[in-house]
Amino acid sequence: MRREIPLAITAIVGxxxxxxxxxxxxxxxxxxxxxxxxxxxxxxxxIWLGCLNLLKVNADKVYLKKKGWPFSIVVWFGFFLMVIVGxxxxxxxxxxxxxxxxxxxxxxxxxxxxxxSILAFFVASASYRAFRARNKEATILLIAALFVMLGRVPFGxxxxxxxxxxxxxxxxxxxxxxxxxxxxxxAIMIGIALGIVSSSLRVLLxxxxxxxxxx
Amino acid sequence: METIGIWIAALLTLGIFSFLYKDNPxxxxxxxxxxxxxxxxxxxxxxxxVFMPKLADxxxxxxxxxIIGAIFGVMMLLxxxxxxxxxxxxxxxxxxxxxxxxxxxxxxxxxxxxxVQYTIISLYVKGNxxxxxxxxxxxxxxxxxxxxxxxxKEHKGAxxxxxxxxxxxxxxxxxxxxxxxxxxxxxLLIGRMDFLLGTWLGLIR
Amino acid sequence: xxxxxxxxxxxxxxxxLFIAIAVALPLFFVVKLHIEVTPVVRNLHNALEALPPGxxxxxxxxxxxxxxxxxxxxxxxxxxYCFNRDLKVIIMGLWPNGPIQANVAxxxxxxxxxxMKKNLKYGIDYVNLGYTAGxxxxxxxxxxxxxxxxxxxxxxxxxxxxxxxxxxxxxxNIDFVYNLSAGYPGxxxxxxxxxxxYKVKLGAGNxxxxxxxxxxxxxxxxxxxxxxxxxGGAEFEIATGYxxxxxxxxxxxxxxxxxxxxxxxxxxxxxxATRKKKGS
Numbered sequence: 001m002r003r004e005i006p007l008a009i010t011a012i013v014g015x016x017x018x019x020x021x022x023x024x025x026x027x028x029x030x031x032x033x034x035x036x037x038x039x040x041x042x043x044x045x046x047i048w049l050g051c052l053n054l055l056k057v058n059a060d061k062v063y064l065k066k067k068g069w070p071f072s073i074v075v076w077f078g079f080f081l082m083v084i085v086g087x088x089x090x091x092x093x094x095x096x097x098x099x100x101x102x103x104x105x106x107x108x109x110x111x112x113x114x115x116x117s118i119l120a121f122f123v124a125s126a127s128y129r130a131f132r133a134r135n136k137e138a139t140i141l142l143i144a145a146l147f148v149m150l151g152r153v154p155f156g157x158x159x160x161x162x163x164x165x166x167x168x169x170x171x172x173x174x175x176x177x178x179x180x181x182x183x184x185x186x187a188i189m190i191g192i193a194l195g196i197v198s199s200s201l202r203v204l205l206x207x208x209x210x211x212x213x214x215x
Numbered sequence: 216m217e218t219i220g221i222w223i224a225a226l227l228t229l230g231i232f233s234f235l236y237k238d239n240p241x242x243x244x245x246x247x248x249x250x251x252x253x254x255x256x257x258x259x260x261x262x263x264x265v266f267m268p269k270l271a272d273x274x275x276x277x278x279x280x281x282i283i284g285a286i287f288g289v290m291m292l293l294x295x296x297x298x299x300x301x302x303x304x305x306x307x308x309x310x311x312x313x314x315x316x317x318x319x320x321x322x323x324x325x326x327x328x329x330x331v332q333y334t335i336i337s338l339y340v341k342g343n344x345x346x347x348x349x350x351x352x353x354x355x356x357x358x359x360x361x362x363x364x365x366x367x368k369e370h371k372g373a374x375x376x377x378x379x380x381x382x383x384x385x386x387x388x389x390x391x392x393x394x395x396x397x398x399x400x401x402x403l404l405i406g407r408m409d410f411l412l413g414t415w416l417g418l419i420r
Numbered sequence: 421x422x423x424x425x426x427x428x429x430x431x432x433x434x435x436x437l438f439i440a441i442a443v444a445l446p447l448f449f450v451v452k453l454h455i456e457v458t459p460v461v462r463n464l465h466n467a468l469e470a471l472p473p474g475x476x477x478x479x480x481x482x483x484x485x486x487x488x489x490x491x492x493x494x495x496x497x498x499x500x501y502c503f504n505r506d507l508k509v510i511i512m513g514l515w516p517n518g519p520i521q522a523n524v525a526x527x528x529x530x531x532x533x534x535x536m537k538k539n540l541k542y543g544i545d546y547v548n549l550g551y552t553a554g555x556x557x558x559x560x561x562x563x564x565x566x567x568x569x570x571x572x573x574x575x576x577x578x579x580x581x582x583x584x585x586x587x588x589x590x591x592x593n594i595d596f597v598y599n600l601s602a603g604y605p606g607x608x609x610x611x612x613x614x615x616x617x618y619k620v621k622l623g624a625g626n627x628x629x630x631x632x633x634x635x636x637x638x639x640x641x642x643x644x645x646x647x648x649x650x651x652g653g654a655e656f657e658i659a660t661g662y663x664x665x666x667x668x669x670x671x672x673x674x675x676x677x678x679x680x681x682x683x684x685x686x687x688x689x690x691x692x693a694t695r696k697k698k699g700s
Contacts, residue, residue: 040552091576149680188364189330197319265552272571333641
């Protein structure tokens with residue numbers, strides 16, 4: 001029963017939503033609205049599960065004095081700082097001028113933004129060290145990348161302004177994006193769509209059971 | 216307070232950047248703080264933006280069927296207790312079923328059928344050479360790309376030739392994606408540099 | 421030859437330093453650059469220009485501070501444009517950071533003299549419905565009932581009590597949807613769950629990483645226009661006649677791209693030169 005009930009829930013909910021696509025009238029649309037309203041609550045609990053699991057993992061690290069355990073205390077500190085201030089502020093916690101907004105602006109924003117900005121350095125290093133035109137395919141990749149990088153910035157215009165209108169770097173980049181790039185992305189998109197359709201069907205028919213059994 | 220805040224933000228920014236030289240305790244502190252603060256933000260936002268309006272207020276207003284959502288949600292949280300963690304699969308089943316049911320139709324229509332529809336286009340546009348070439352590129356590129364992804368048949372002969380053409384289109388696309396990725400990453404760095412040099416040090420107007 | 425080998429083996433921290441200088445140095449100069457508005461941005465602008473004053477525009481901010489340099493200027497220029505044209509703005513977010521990012525953008529735009537003259541009121545000219553968990557299911561639910569999906573706004577006011585939300589039941593009562601997206605959920609989900617099922621008119625601003633994947637939707641007409649990366653944001657600022665942050669950053673962007681291109685060419689030159697020497 002531990003496995004059968006989840007599979008039954010999946011099938012009932014999934015097929016109900018497929019039926020509603022074709023018959024969007026009462027009483028079928030009521031089932032769609034019902035399942036979606038439940039989904040919001042469960043999704044919110046799933047977010048809380050992730051947060052609580054993070055606390056649990058870091059608590060274990062401190063308790064067992066694993067490598068880097070003092071930083072787990074920092075994780076707990078950051079978490080409870082935001083939570084205490086956020087709960088204290090009440091529903092208007094996102095309003096400019098609140099302490100929560102201040103912490104968001106001075107802690108969360110710089111940490112998040114900087115963490116992603118260091119990727120710029122690694123992209124540059126990878127471009128220099130690893131981007132090699134070893135074969136035909138890599139050469140096509142390299143040429144396309146160069147065209148797009150130069151065509152998508154004003155420098156591209158200045159480098160190619162002597163060329164006739166329609167043949168400048170910006171125009172070539174636009175053409176690459178609008179036609180061959182679109183074609184390739186469309187092929188990928190169609191392939192993924194077919195894959196998702198088949199895997200959704202497998203899940204609903206109970207052929208894919210990994211989520212319903214095992215850890 | 217604003218000045219203190221800017222200094223804290225700048226020091227945290229430099230702490231993350233210090234990783235570029237070498238991994239160090241200052242970076243690890245900033246990284247751990249980021250993880251904790253993010254989780255705290257998500258926790259609080261979920262409470263005030265979802266639990267309060269969608270669960271608490273609805274239950275108070277007498278819409279008691281929302282309690283089913285709360286029950287499934289608590290079952291999800293029981294995953295934290297290994298002995299009874301299996302019960303979370305019921306909640307997961309509802310999530311998986313909803314997602315599978317919605318994806319089945321939406322992906323088939325928007326990413327499948329509509330995309331195919333707009334690939335079946337005129338191969339010759341009278342009086343418009345550039346559009347004709349463009350349409351040919353779209354059709355040949357999409358078709359050859361799909362041929363490449365068909366691994367049930369060996370890529371030999373004409374089929375193999377089309378697959379090779381598909382690879383070239385894909386490489387062109389990946390090159391364009393790489394160019395855009397560089398643009399994106401540089402933009403993020405420009406933002407942080409503007410903050411450090413402008414907002415913090417006041418060197419830029 | 422030894423020099424080329426040394427060049428190939430250079431410490432990556434030297435490369436980091438070059439990039440830091442390439443990005444930082446141009447910020448000290450105010451350089452007016454030629455920025456051409458591409459058709460994909462022009463189409464978005466034209467679609468917005470076709471909206472009469474009083475039209476309801478739904479803005480979904482689906483990003484976090486990690487994508488702020490690219491998407492925040494787009495948010496600011498879009499709000500500025502809407503307020504100048506008397507379009508009514510309904511803000512929401514599929515990411516938890518979306519609504520607060522909207523407040524950050526509004527804080528900037530509402531203080532501008534031209535916008536202050538309009539004496540805009542929360543609840544009448546703009547609302548912030550906040551965030552709700554559920555990703556694409558939120559969009560799907562909005563298709564049938566927006567007040568049930570967002571019963572309260574971001575600060576706890578009842579949605580049905582907000583004057584702007586009176587009569588807004590679902591997408592049929594929304595004239596245009598504008599999505600700022602950094603990943604999942606984002607523009608793809610808006611196309612799948614709003615455009616095709618509910619015939620919504622959608623324009624988008626994406627991070628440059630995501631933009632190439634969105635082009636098929638432009639070709640099929642599922643998306644009216646796209647702002648791709650910081651360049652797209654700069655083009656929109658030019659198109660709306662208010663050059664701001666994104667335009668200012670383009671010089672730095674240009675220099676950084678030129679440096680990366682030089683790195684690629686130099687790395688390949690050194691690689692092939694050393695390989696040729698070893699071969700002979």
